[in-house]
Amino acid sequence: MIRRLVLWLDDRLGAASFARKALRKAFPDHWAFMLGEVALYAYVALLVTGVFLTFFFTASGEDVVYQGSYVPLRGQRMSAAYASVLRLSFDVRAGLVMRQIHHWAALVFVAAIVAHALRVFFTGAFRRPREINWLIGTSLLLLAMAAGFTGYSLPDDLLSGTGIRIAYSVLLSIPVVGTWAAFLFFGGEFPAPVTIGRLLALHIMLIQGLILAALGAHLAIIWHQKHTQFRAPGRTENTVVGSPLWPNYAMKSVGLGLAVIAVLAALGGLFQINPVWLYGPYIPTTVSSPAQPDWYIGWLEGALRLMPNWELRGFGHAVPEPFFPGVFLPGVLIAIFALWPFIEQRVTGDRAVHHFLDRARDAPRRSGVGAGALTFIVLLTLAGSNDVIARFFGVPVETVTVILRGVALIAPPVAGWVTYVVCRELRAAEGRPAGAWHALRRGAGGGYLTEDEKG
Amino acid sequence: MRPGERSIAVMLVLSIGGSLALTAVYAAGGQPQLEGILLAVALGALGAAIIAWALRLLPHEAVTDVREPEPSPAEIRAAATTAFARGEEQLTGRRTLGRLLLGALAGLALVALFPIRSLGPRPGRSMFHTEWQPGSFLVDGAGRRVRDGELAVGSVITVFPDGYVGSPVSQTLLIRVEPDQLRLPAGRGGWAPKGYVAFSKICTHAGCPVGLYRAAAHQLLCPCHQSTFDVLRGAAPIFGPTTRALPQLPLRIDADGYLRATGDFSAPVGPGFWELSS
Amino acid sequence: MRRRRPAAAAAALVVMAVVVIAARSRAQTPASTPPSSVSAPASPLSTDQRRGADLYALHCASCHGVTGQGTADGIPLRGIGAAAVNFALSTGRMPLADPHQPMVRRLTTWTRPQIDAVVAFVTSLAPGGPPIPAVHPEGGDLARGEQLFAANCAPCHGTAGQGAAVGEGADAPDLYDASALEIAEAVRIGPNPMPRFDAGVIDQHELDSLVRYAVSLRAPADPGGLSLGHLGPVAEGFIAWLVGFGGLVVIIRLIGTTT
Numbered sequence: 003m004i005r006r007l008v009l010w011l012d013d014r015l016g017a018a019s020f021a022r023k024a025l026r027k028a029f030p031d032h033w034a035f036m037l038g039e040v041a042l043y044a045y046v047a048l049l050v051t052g053v054f055l056t057f058f059f060t061a062s063g064e065d066v067v068y069q070g071s072y073v074p075l076r077g078q079r080m081s082a083a084y085a086s087v088l089r090l091s092f093d094v095r096a097g098l099v100m101r102q103i104h105h106w107a108a109l110v111f112v113a114a115i116v117a118h119a120l121r122v123f124f125t126g127a128f129r130r131p132r133e134i135n136w137l138i139g140t141s142l143l144l145l146a147m148a149a150g151f152t153g154y155s156l157p158d159d160l161l162s163g164t165g166i167r168i169a170y171s172v173l174l175s176i177p178v179v180g181t182w183a184a185f186l187f188f189g190g191e192f193p194a195p196v197t198i199g200r201l202l203a204l205h206i207m208l209i210q211g212l213i214l215a216a217l218g219a220h221l222a223i224i225w226h227q228k229h230t231q232f233r234a235p236g237r238t239e240n241t242v243v244g245s246p247l248w249p250n251y252a253m254k255s256v257g258l259g260l261a262v263i264a265v266l267a268a269l270g271g272l273f274q275i276n277p278v279w280l281y282g283p284y285i286p287t288t289v290s291s292p293a294q295p296d297w298y299i300g301w302l303e304g305a306l307r308l309m310p311n312w313e314l315r316g317f318g319h320a321v322p323e324p325f326f327p328g329v330f331l332p333g334v335l336i337a338i339f340a341l342w343p344f345i346e347q348r349v350t351g352d353r354a355v356h357h358f359l360d361r362a363r364d365a366p367r368r369s370g371v372g373a374g375a376l377t378f379i380v381l382l383t384l385a386g387s388n389d390v391i392a393r394f395f396g397v398p399v400e401t402v403t404v405i406l407r408g409v410a411l412i413a414p415p416v417a418g419w420v421t422y423v424v425c426r427e428l429r430a431a432e433g434r435p436a437g438a439w440h441a442l443r444r445g446a447g448g449g450y451l452t453e454d455e456k457g
Numbered sequence: 458m459r460p461g462e463r464s465i466a467v468m469l470v471l472s473i474g475g476s477l478a479l480t481a482v483y484a485a486g487g488q489p490q491l492e493g494i495l496l497a498v499a500l501g502a503l504g505a506a507i508i509a510w511a512l513r514l515l516p517h518e519a520v521t522d523v524r525e526p527e528p529s530p531a532e533i534r535a536a537a538t539t540a541f542a543r544g545e546e547q548l549t550g551r552r553t554l555g556r557l558l559l560g561a562l563a564g565l566a567l568v569a570l571f572p573i574r575s576l577g578p579r580p581g582r583s584m585f586h587t588e589w590q591p592g593s594f595l596v597d598g599a600g601r602r603v604r605d606g607e608l609a610v611g612s613v614i615t616v617f618p619d620g621y622v623g624s625p626v627s628q629t630l631l632i633r634v635e636p637d638q639l640r641l642p643a644g645r646g647g648w649a650p651k652g653y654v655a656f657s658k659i660c661t662h663a664g665c666p667v668g669l670y671r672a673a674a675h676q677l678l679c680p681c682h683q684s685t686f687d688v689l690r691g692a693a694p695i696f697g698p699t700t701r702a703l704p705q706l707p708l709r710i711d712a713d714g715y716l717r718a719t720g721d722f723s724a725p726v727g728p729g730f731w732e733l734s735s
Numbered sequence: 736m737r738r739r740r741p742a743a744a745a746a747a748l749v750v751m752a753v754v755v756i757a758a759r760s761r762a763q764t765p766a767s768t769p770p771s772s773v774s775a776p777a778s779p780l781s782t783d784q785r786r787g788a789d790l791y792a793l794h795c796a797s798c799h800g801v802t803g804q805g806t807a808d809g810i811p812l813r814g815i816g817a818a819a820v821n822f823a824l825s826t827g828r829m830p831l832a833d834p835h836q837p838m839v840r841r842l843t844t845w846t847r848p849q850i851d852a853v854v855a856f857v858t859s860l861a862p863g864g865p866p867i868p869a870v871h872p873e874g875g876d877l878a879r880g881e882q883l884f885a886a887n888c889a890p891c892h893g894t895a896g897q898g899a900a901v902g903e904g905a906d907a908p909d910l911y912d913a914s915a916l917e918i919a920e921a922v923r924i925g926p927n928p929m930p931r932f933d934a935g936v937i938d939q940h941e942l943d944s945l946v947r948y949a950v951s952l953r954a955p956a957d958p959g960g961l962s963l964g965h966l967g968p969v970a971e972g973f974i975a976w977l978v979g980f981g982g983l984v985v986i987i988r989l990i991g992t993t994t
Binding site for chain 3: 489490493508512597598604606607608609611612613614615632666668669670671672673674676678680683685696
């Protein structure tokens, strides 16, 4: 049956020669190479649950009176968007669990992307010839964050409305064009009734279109360039060793996909997430405490909280406080992250092709920079929950803020330097070409040489 | 059953059981926790079975692919550049047409701005005003006019101009303090009769409602980024990321004892923006 | 005390806290044999007021002054009203073993008659202040209560009544241990650092509605599963990383190799 299908396809597309190679394609089996796959399958869960949610969501800021089954809100005025999320949560069978799986999938999706990016960074997998895929991957991370933030904003509850309010203010703070940008993006002065509809269009169409395009390119390039791998006996720079796509890798990957969605389903069933009915409808004149965004926006929120009160004024104009932590700082950090392959090439002068991965110790400077930057982002994320931390430890929130301000400046360079020294020492302790396996490569004459020998 | 197959069979049966149980739960009206767990069982057991199948029953076979070097062979590279250069030659040399072509593209870029312009209204002066007018009555969230005597010292209430209940831009905190404790900035004498003092509720940092009032310390705190304002000193910022005080609303008490505004706020409300002069 | 913290590892802390609370509450047990004489106010006292005067002299007078005039260690209590005294004593906020202790809810061994006696005594010192409010949550409207709670309480106590830090070390406590009457009293008196809400701001029916909603938050339905302490995105982020992503790392570690 399947054979007949394959032959039918080959008659029309000439697919047999592609299939012959593709089915025997080698996929390295290191566990850390599956982090991106986890993100991919979380995205599948997001698409499936997201389509379901879209069928029930009303993207409208129009005032309605709630008459659903959640008693404490019955008879209250609220946006049609919020009312539709309540209906989905309480009056649609399996609606709540689908909503919760969607939200958990979003949190895990971004987490897996971040972990995957860290793996690629610390192993130097972004080096030539993979710079383009690093840039695409960076775009995917940013798009995932944008998808997450727009999704978090859709229910129009008190917490998410506060998030939109802050996003509006950050956009407003941009010099020269900020006021226009905020008015055009949100459809007028906050709170504009059209905002929710726009966020939905971005969330389900524009951003998903871009993610799907970037994801397709990301995977096609990996397919074409073949995977990187760690050094091991019998491996060379110009070969790649692993399980064949069919059936071993396909089985493992499908199994992993099912396991990822199973974990998300378990989270969605067991742990309550974003109980918007407790938050209540968004009312521009009130706010709740504590007020946090989802974790991947935490570093931006933390930067806003830690920033001392600086504002530039003069010549009849102002550059307000949120610009520096909310636009300038993330802009610089994201630019450095995106351009890292080229920065590293410039610094080290290493423009050679690399298919073997580094271990963290193999590139102490890169590992040091990465550890420092990671420390900084983690501290900013913690600062985003400074009031929760303060309450947990029974310390004034102002004290937490002041301490974190200092730590955020001191700890990253310290962590970077310690990482650098540890990596250097580890490498030195291995001695020169430690295991014989460590540095074999195939010379021009076909024989095997150690890396020190010139082939 | 062959060795190694039994545990996989158990997992597959578990998956089938999970699916059937989920069907039953759904048919019975649904229950979120059971739905999530049973879905996890149905998917997870199937996934585990497939993974175990791959790891235990399939032969461990390592295949080796040879990488093709990224740069194409030299003659192909040369042919590609030549092909491009030939086309380029055919296109260049017609200077006027080339310039007009650029002009046409620039025109289209200009046209592309119009839909963007349609996305929102012109900011204009709306950012500088609220709905507060000289003589506006202060009303609470239910639209009741606020009268002297209804608010004890240490109380706080959110008020709006009469006719604009719930207004996001005009939302105002009315606080009552001991009059002799007030240290308002110069020029605001008489703005806070009998200790009634009113400030914009919109944080001057990122626009959250400044909802937390520590009555004994006379401090307002914004829960979003912890900007803190000293009510007695005209809501001047004392901690956190903001630089600007909450704008104050001048008040008077009329002959009938009603609280009324004598004008708009002392400054534009809400977070800063480019056109805001200090 | 903050209940419903998500971290299960806090169990040890809880045990410690219980020990501390037990020790504190012992310290707050009113002495069974109060001294017989106090410098009582001029007006004749009822029996209740006399018992109250004795307890006051023993537990309150050193900070608040023998006639409630206040000292450097304690605010004046003359004219503070019945609600404030009843609230402070019934929630264990008062008396403090040491005036520098924070004024937070503690287990108290004071009995209802003892509290009533002190309330009677303090209110006899001078008139004024909010009386003990009448509260009938069952007569309140849940939806109106939710609105009032969101507007007036959630900014500090959180949308689920879970409590929050409100700056300078001040804590808006969770509302899970507070009785309906205590919540109503807090609304009317504004125990430091909370603002007060008089009948002109929140009328009797609104108070009943508000209290009804606040009490309902003690045991919300939480149809989504474990509540994670109602801490919102902070707790959710931890679960996403530790349970969700962590679990998946275990799985890929089982599938994958290490070379």
